Amino acid sequence: MPAGELVVETRGLSKRYGNTVLAVDQLDLNVHRGEVYGFLGPNGAGKTTTLRMLLGLIRPTAGSATVAGHAPGDPAGLARIGAIIETPAFYPYLSGWDNLKVVADYAGVPDSRLADALEQVELTPRAKTKFSTYSMGMKQRLGVAAALIKEPELLILDEPTNGLDPQGMIDMRKLIVELGKGDRTVLVSSHLLGEVEQMCTRIGVIQDGKLVAEGTIGELRGAATLTVRAAPVSQAQMVLTRMLGADAVIQRDGAFRLRVDAGRAAEVNRELVTAGVEVSELVSGQRSLEDVFIELTGTEGGL
Amino acid sequence: MNVLGVLQGEFLKLRKRPAVWVCIGILLLLLLAFGYLLSWIVFTYTKPPTGPNGVPPGVTYADLKKGLYPLHFIQNTLNGGTQLGGVLALIIGVLSQGSEYGWGTVKTAFTQRPRRLEWLAGKLVSVALTMLVMTLLLLAMAALTSFVLATIDGGDRTWPAAVVILKGILSAWLIYCFWGFFGFGLATLFRQSAMAIGLGLAYALVIEALIFGLLSQFVGDPVRKVQQWFPLANAQYLIQSFGPPTREVGANPRPPFADATHAVTMLLLYCVAFVILSAVFLQRRDVTS
Ligand SMILES: Nc1ncnc2c1ncn2[C@@H]1O[C@H](COP(=O)(O)OP(=O)(O)O)[C@@H](O)[C@H]1O
Numbered sequence: 001m002p003a004g005e006l007v008v009e010t011r012g013l014s015k016r017y018g019n020t021v022l023a024v025d026q027l028d029l030n031v032h033r034g035e036v037y038g039f040l041g042p043n044g045a046g047k048t049t050t051l052r053m054l055l056g057l058i059r060p061t062a063g064s065a066t067v068a069g070h071a072p073g074d075p076a077g078l079a080r081i082g083a084i085i086e087t088p089a090f091y092p093y094l095s096g097w098d099n100l101k102v103v104a105d106y107a108g109v110p111d112s113r114l115a116d117a118l119e120q121v122e123l124t125p126r127a128k129t130k131f132s133t134y135s136m137g138m139k140q141r142l143g144v145a146a147a148l149i150k151e152p153e154l155l156i157l158d159e160p161t162n163g164l165d166p167q168g169m170i171d172m173r174k175l176i177v178e179l180g181k182g183d184r185t186v187l188v189s190s191h192l193l194g195e196v197e198q199m200c201t202r203i204g205v206i207q208d209g210k211l212v213a214e215g216t217i218g219e220l221r222g223a224a225t226l227t228v229r230a231a232p233v234s235q236a237q238m239v240l241t242r243m244l245g246a247d248a249v250i251q252r253d254g255a256f257r258l259r260v261d262a263g264r265a266a267e268v269n270r271e272l273v274t275a276g277v278e279v280s281e282l283v284s285g286q287r288s289l290e291d292v293f294i295e296l297t298g299t300e301g302g303l
Numbered sequence: 304m305n306v307l308g309v310l311q312g313e314f315l316k317l318r319k320r321p322a323v324w325v326c327i328g329i330l331l332l333l334l335l336a337f338g339y340l341l342s343w344i345v346f347t348y349t350k351p352p353t354g355p356n357g358v359p360p361g362v363t364y365a366d367l368k369k370g371l372y373p374l375h376f377i378q379n380t381l382n383g384g385t386q387l388g389g390v391l392a393l394i395i396g397v398l399s400q401g402s403e404y405g406w407g408t409v410k411t412a413f414t415q416r417p418r419r420l421e422w423l424a425g426k427l428v429s430v431a432l433t434m435l436v437m438t439l440l441l442l443a444m445a446a447l448t449s450f451v452l453a454t455i456d457g458g459d460r461t462w463p464a465a466v467v468i469l470k471g472i473l474s475a476w477l478i479y480c481f482w483g484f485f486g487f488g489l490a491t492l493f494r495q496s497a498m499a500i501g502l503g504l505a506y507a508l509v510i511e512a513l514i515f516g517l518l519s520q521f522v523g524d525p526v527r528k529v530q531q532w533f534p535l536a537n538a539q540y541l542i543q544s545f546g547p548p549t550r551e552v553g554a555n556p557r558p559p560f561a562d563a564t565h566a567v568t569m570l571l572l573y574c575v576a577f578v579i580l581s582a583v584f585l586q587r588r589d590v591t592s
């Protein structure tokens with residue numbers, strides 16, 4: 001667990017839309033200063049809803065959040081946050097430059113920062129053309145430029161590679177890694193495990209509104225696991241479940257994956273054999289992040 | 304502090320937005336064409352019709368023409384420019400807010416720094432100032448045109464008293480602000496432009512113009528007593544307080560049902576009501592788009 005100041009901290013954060021949809025359920029998120037934090041979850045998991053709550057766009061039904069040292073939506077906090085939620089939204093009849101100027105006026109930021117921000121996202125040549133003529137990638141980059149003019153200590157980016165072509169995705173990921181260098185904190189959401197793995201130092205996995213895991217990639221992959229092949233399967237399942245609990249036993253491809261320390265291999269073997277189950281394979285190994293993700297979310301996660 | 308930043312941003316958005324200039328341009332052109340040039344041509348080159356539809360007995364076109372000269376430019380502009388002008392002010396008010404929802408820029412605005420109500424204040428001030436610009440351009444054009452026409456005719460080039468001009472500016476501004484804020488409030492309520500413009504026009508045309516217009520003709524004073532609490536009627540009282548329209552010179556027009564003080568109070572109250580409505584909805588609702 002990296003020590004350090006929390007830039008984003010939520011406690012029991014929840015959002016219910018109407019009476020039925022519990023979009024975010026008791027979320028305890030911890031983002032430390034300087035991290036590139038990947039907020040990973042399949043579509044509809046509650047990522048956007050959470051990020052909107054962090055920015056004060058949506059009021060939580062329950063729970064609390066502190067973002068950049070302030071309550072969500074507080075001007076003092078917003079002044080230190082740059083954000084893109086879903087697709088970047090600007091005024092179509094204004095040029096990229098004028099759009100940035102509007103944002104700078106709103107944010108109380110001097111115009112002298114505009115040129116730098118445009119340069120950083122390589123949009124200078126198109127600064128004078130209308131936003132409505134921009135490609136998706138350019139719109140996304142203008143969004144990043146608008147987020148950067150505040151020189152924010154926290155960047156909140158909601159699925160910033162969505163809708164980009166493959167080259168655009170690669171460029172955006174590089175840019176995010178670049179932006180996350182130094183003291184700046186980046187909170188980036190994604191439904192793509194692979195890209196989170198590439199960009200992020202820590203990950204929070206959200207599924208059906210609940211945070212099902214949070215940690216560094218190493219922590220998430222966890223200690224070694226055991227893979228067991230045994231017959232008859234149903235009886236093996238029973239024994240393993242009784243021994244380790246249903247949560248620790250995952251059956252896949254005719255084998256059991258046990259979320260248990262490899263040191264207990266002998267014990268597992270003995271229990272199975274004692275119960276009359278024939279063990280044909282028992283190997284320990286570390287799970288891939290993909291396995292972790294699939295186990296946690298029950299989806300392929302866009303892989 | 305934050306409000307000033309919003310105001311600066313809003314000015315940039317309004318100044319560079321073609322729709323705003325199209326609305327103001329249309330208004331100027333229509334008043335110029337129908338409020339001045341067409342009347343002037345008719346009065347100069349045709350003879351008054353006789354019979355029941357003609358001008359009142361003893362009145363000549365030369366008398367009517369005086370209504371086009373500088374002395375009457377305030378009255379003429381208020382009569383000719385505040386009804387259509389109101390509709391265009393409504394559109395400007397609707398677009399100012401409705402487009403933010405249409406383009407999804409509400410979330411962009413709310414994540415910069417200003418509080419929601421600071422943003423609202425900046426927007427409303429910018430709409431009000433746009434209305435002032437529209438008022439001043441319209442009156443300036445009317446003044447200039449009336450002066451040119453009087454010069455061509457060798458007619459009277461006396462200006463109205465300064466206080467009348469000032470009252471005229473404030474009245475037109477107030478009426479436009481009512482319309483602008485009405486549109487802004489509707490757009491906030493519906494979070495879009497189309498519904499807001501449609502319902503705003505339907506209200507003006509159907510409720511006030513058609514229903515009240517018909518009823519007050521057939522039922523008379525009891526209807527007018529109700530009508531006096533409605534905004535368009537009050538805009539009309541305010542306009543009438545500057546005297547009867549110039550084309551009714553010599554006729555015996557009915558005095559307005561209520562005076563200018565009543566009209567100004569009511570219109571201001573409506574403006575305040577729309578501001579409060581917008582503030583409540585903006586402050587309370589989640590931004591999910
Ligand atoms: N405005 C809304 N009204 C009702 N339900 C919503 C609304 N926005 C999102 N939801 C629901 O909340 C859940 C989470 O959505 P969202 O936060 O957009 O997920 P993600 O960004 O992870 O794809 C989904 O089930 C979605 O259908």
Ligand SMILES: [Mg+2]
Nearest residue numbers: 047048049159
């Ligand atoms: Mg989303």
